[in-house]
Amino acid sequence: MAEKHKLLEVKGLTMDFGGLRAVDSVSLEVHEGEIAALIGPNGAGKTTFFNCVTGIYNPTKGDILLHPKGLPTRRLNGLKPNKVTEMGLARTFQNIRLFSDMTVLENVMIGRHCRTSAGIFRSIIRDKSVRREEQEIVESSYQLLKKVGLAEFANEFAKNLPYGAQRRLEIARAMATEPFLLLLDEPAAGMNPQETAELDQLICRISEEERIAILLIEHDMKLVMNISNPIYVMEYGKKIAEGSPQEIKDNPKVIEAYLGEETEEDA
């Protein structure tokens, strides 16, 4: 079988906050077609890892390499978050970051703007081509809302959506930037079992139909074990295991790390 194309390659990533080493020499890869997961107990360094990869922090050490298909490799270290997004890597946040007083549709349109050509001057004078581009943004944003099951709420204020729907809207906004790799930080947090089951399906659809590779941080073990492979496990900043769901379930180091932690599955 042909080797899958490597999209993200992180080598020896280390992030210090003063005397605290939050991420300690972590390496991982995400390949085309994969839904990969990064798990670990609270405070293991997972979100810090995402923040380094997406330009929020400049890591202390290590390399973050993006290998877009058919394009040269890019080193992401130190790039600003908007540059990382432009390169095809989008993310959602653990704490929902929507524009709550804007409509659901407008929130997605903001994501699309990173792919539009009109500069500020042309946007102000709104020439014909800008108006056409805007119409296209409305249409494609609406199509994305359909994909995540939120089309009927297009004109609702984002703040009025139920929690699970707000998380789906965040995913739609990230998809609007046309990524080939999507990082989801605890997408199921705060969701009820019904919403989590729908999210499970949505993530699989994004992977299969949109051909977007996914790396997700998640505490809901049922969701992780259902949909992701490979799974990477962190504890105290270090990667302690990687493998298939079965390998991770059977790994004594992982079992040890989670002892005493109440997982969502137990809850």
Ligand SMILES: Nc1ncnc2c1ncn2[C@@H]1O[C@H](COP(=O)(O)OP(=O)(O)OP(=O)(O)O)[C@@H](O)[C@H]1O
């Ligand atoms: N900006 C920061 N300044 C100082 N310390 C930080 C900062 N961000 C994170 N940390 C620390 O780094 C460690 C890792 O935190 P991080 O949020 O990455 O863990 P996590 O695995 O995502 O945890 P959780 O599952 O609870 O979200 C923690 O000890 C945290 O307090």
